Amino acid sequence: MPGADKETDLSERIESFLSELKRCGSGAGSLRGSAETARETTALLRRITAQARWGNAGELMEIIRKEGRRMTAAQPSETTVGNMIRRVLKIIREEYARSRGSSEETDQQESLHKLLTSGGSSEDNFRQHFTHLKANVIEAINELLTELEGTTDNISMQALEHIHSNEVIMTIGRSRTVEAFLKDAARKRKFHVIVAECAPFCQGHEMATSLCKEDIETTVIPDAAIFAVMSRVNKVIIGTQTVLANGGLRAVNGTHTLALAAKHHSTPLIVCAPMFKLSPQFPNEEDTFHKFVSPHEVLPFTEGEILSKVNAHCPVFDYVPPELITLFISNIGGNAPSYIYRLMSELYHPEDHEL
């Protein structure tokens, strides 16, 4: 039966995606960038929308939520997966609301006024069937995909507004967004870049060699020298893994030290993060915030005699509080950290915060 084939094909794809997620999380940062993950997630969700069997928006949302829970469980630290799922859920809600003909709700948050005026129609369980809902949703997801393709370019286009000539810019580790940002500015301006290598994975080395290809003056420093050279740095530009709901960051380890050093010297800290990294999580769960990888990166097995008597830790992420951040540059422009909560309410529906 063609339907069954499609279903098995779909579940195969989902399974392969899940196993890839599980595999790429072990060490060495992300083998694939977050942008790629976001794109693949969105493409998979589009396929689910097209091929799964559902009758109305509510069922579709259930299916997506179920798959989404499995995907986030496969790799909890990869938050872009969850973010994309929430975006798609919001899209479905919007399309449903548009199909019903009701005006687009500008304020979806619960408010006293809404409770009084809406009466009983607020209980909307998305059970109505619309014939064009599928096509509309797929079209909207396509728009989302185009937006995702253009994020890095949108961010790099703003580079010249923030970098003047003869500046010394500091960065840490490897971020494809920051790389594109700096390369774009280097086409017109001359500046120096100092890259902190970010042990133990030393991704800063790759970043430095890549920047040198565009003839940018680069210096590689070990992590221990961050505070020592900070007094000569004009700006700190970093990427991040996730932007949290309070405006804080979950970034690669060493970023908190960098942010504190920048604050001490009153150097502006600029975070280049596309909108799909914005996540409705808060940093208050200690045991789920951190991710650890094998400590043999830190203390190799060659140190045999002392290994059994020593605890070694190798955390991957750091929390950076929003007070240390000066500016977020995203594909929709520059924002202060205090504005992040507003952007989040536009991207995700509050009921979707918990998948």
Next chain:
Amino acid sequence: NITDSDPDGRLTVTDKDVKLQEIALAKNEGKELTKEEKQRLRKEKKQHKKNKKDDKGPPEKEKEKEKASVPAPSKPATQSPAHKAPAPVHASESAAAAEKPAKSKAELRAERRARQDSERTSKQGKKEGGQQSASSKPKATPNELQPVVKRLPEHVQVDDPAALKKLAKKLERQQVPLRSDYGYKVSLFSHLHQYSRKSPPTLQISIPATVIHPSIVRLGLQYSQGIIAGSNARSVALLHTFKQVIQDYSTPPNEELSRDLVNKLSPYISFLSQCRPLSASMGNAIKYIKKEISNIPSQCKEEEAKGKLQACIDSYINEKIILASEAISKYAIEKISDGDVILVYGCSSLVNHILCKAFEKQRKFRVIVVDSRPRLEGREALRRLVKKGIRCTYVLISALSYILPEVSKVFLGAHALLANGYVMSRVGTSQIALVAKAYNVPVLVCCETYKFCERVQTDSFVSNELDDPDDLIVTRNGKSHLENWQTVKSLGLLNLVYDVTPPDFVDLVITDLGMIPCTSVPVVLRVKNVDQ
């Protein structure tokens, strides 16, 4: 031409040729030039240069030079600047005098000789050692504001070609090989040396070394390869090697031990600073030794003098390093309570000693060792502590903000304490102090008083040490991205060794004199100077 303007008329042209030949011969054989030969050679060079200058330059330059070199003899330092100063002064004087009438030339020369003699007798007077003079002098010096004419150390003047030339000449005279810089230097640090570990200066020394004592050569190699590292270890090794040198030393005839031994030590010190720039502790130790040597009375017999010097060195090591660390441990153990989680950085012999002592005294605590690339000295500290049986955790410095909420105290070692309260220590220390301050964790620095130095510094750029940049290269998964960094035009690697921590990050400094705040360092220095 030379004989015309030479006031002494000592050397004729033919004499000069013969002398030069002799000197060239002696140099080729590696024999050490006698003092007279060296002085003559120096005079010749100065005369030659002076004639060139006469043709072009005004005499004001010479006047300035003589003014600058005149305060040099007044420094309570070695004899060699005193020897150097009369020669250029004499020569410059002769050129300047060429413009003036003839009688004032003779007058000035007589004046100069009288001043030298008076200096020499005053130095004798100091050596003869009236206690009254010793006590009156310190009373005088704190009151008057001495003009501090400090020479800028050579190792921060690499971007000045004149200073480099001067250094090259000095090393050539002392027959010490000059070490050349390696690799592309980051522009912010073009005033510092950057050497490669693969080319130690000992490669250029012939075996057997006749000018430089073989144990000094060995010590220099150990420094440059990083086999002996750490402020205390380097000082102790230096002092032991000097003991060996003094043991093997024999005074040449017509020479005084007090002056000649100091002259003998100068090329050794130049060689060691070529291998690796001297640390503040080593500088203080050398100053102490030179002072002790020049205080040896002239009628003292050689064996007695040597014995006295060796005893002095032993007592210095014992007092300033070993007993000091005992005293510091005693104070520091009061600060360690049961249930503490102590964070240490890198490998400081003093901090390790404190922790081991505290563990012996049955305090219950655990230690977190923070380490950083590329030196990874923390692993050595980890081994020592684990051998003692202390519970340890080990992280890299990038995981600092993760581990710091667990920490109750931070103990740091220091390489030197500067006179404005800044702590100079291994690179990364200031970062630890910064993050600890942000988490409100107390930071305690442990430092012996012999590491206090009178320099002031506000950032880690003006005076630092650049290590071999190839150390930053790492191979992961079979790939090393920075392998060919020399071929890439715009890439630089920076491997700093030291950094300075501002005093507002440090809560307490534990020294053998007690527990003081960071800002009391100049007080301790003043007290020490008065004592001496």
